Amino acid sequence: MKAQPLTVTSAARRRSAANDTSVSNPCLSCGACCAHFRVSFYCGEIAGEGGGTVPAELVTQVSPLRGCMKGTEYGGQRCVALRGELGKEGIHCGIYEQRPSPCREFPAWFEDGSPNPDCQRLRKAIGLPPLPSHEGDDGLHPTTNPPRRGDVAA
Numbered sequence: 001m002k003a004q005p006l007t008v009t010s011a012a013r014r015r016s017a018a019n020d021t022s023v024s025n026p027c028l029s030c031g032a033c034c035a036h037f038r039v040s041f042y043c044g045e046i047a048g049e050g051g052g053t054v055p056a057e058l059v060t061q062v063s064p065l066r067g068c069m070k071g072t073e074y075g076g077q078r079c080v081a082l083r084g085e086l087g088k089e090g091i092h093c094g095i096y097e098q099r100p101s102p103c104r105e106f107p108a109w110f111e112d113g114s115p116n117p118d119c120q121r122l123r124k125a126i127g128l129p130p131l132p133s134h135e136g137d138d139g140l141h142p143t144t145n146p147p148r149r150g151d152v153a154a
Contacts, residue, residue, distance in 0.1 A: 026108050026131055031091035032122035033106055035078040039069040041100040053098040069100065087126045109134065 043065050045052040058080050059067040070080040081099070084091030093099055108119050108131060115131040123130060 026119075026123075028092060029087065029089045030123060030126070030128055031082055031084065031086045032126050032128070033119065034082040034093065034103075035086055036076060036122055036125075037072065037102070037106075038075040039072045039079060039100060039102050040066055041068070041102055043067050045100050047098070054100045055095060055098060058095065087128050 040062060041054070043052075043061070044050045045054050046056050046059050046067055047053055048056055054067075054069075058070055060070050060073055061067050062073065071077050071082075072079050079093075081094045082091070083094045093103065106119075107116055109115055113134045115133060120130050
């Protein structure tokens with residue numbers, strides 16, 4: 001049997017695995033939410049004896065059971081973990097794998113394909129174009145949500 005070259009269709013070229021970081025992720029050229037919202041979370045997420053992952057030196061305790069990322073204590077200020085320039089390619093979280101739950105759960109798009117209005121408003125405020133709506137999951141519009149049961153990585 002003679003091997004034949006694999007023909008890649010344009011649809012196959014467009015689709016990427018949900019965990020492929022090379023996919024055009026709008027968060028990697030924005031960062032507006034990281035410089036606007038107070039990032040507050042349960043103290044059990046702070047690294048230490050409780051088993052959390054968020055580095056303690058980057059957290060301000062705001063109540064007995066709540067902490068927030070330094071720099072975001074009052075909102076409208078930049079998170080200490082944000083690296084790069086707002087609205088520029090390459091902006092990113094310096095502790096992405098250790099980020100707290102509010103950061104993990106903030107979607108650029110909702111499950112119905114509509115863009116998050118908070119994301120749209122903040123993008124506009126820093127001069128970025130709005131995100132388009134999209135129909136269903138075409139693999140081109142990543143969110144910050146973790147994989148769900150039934151998700152398949154290529």
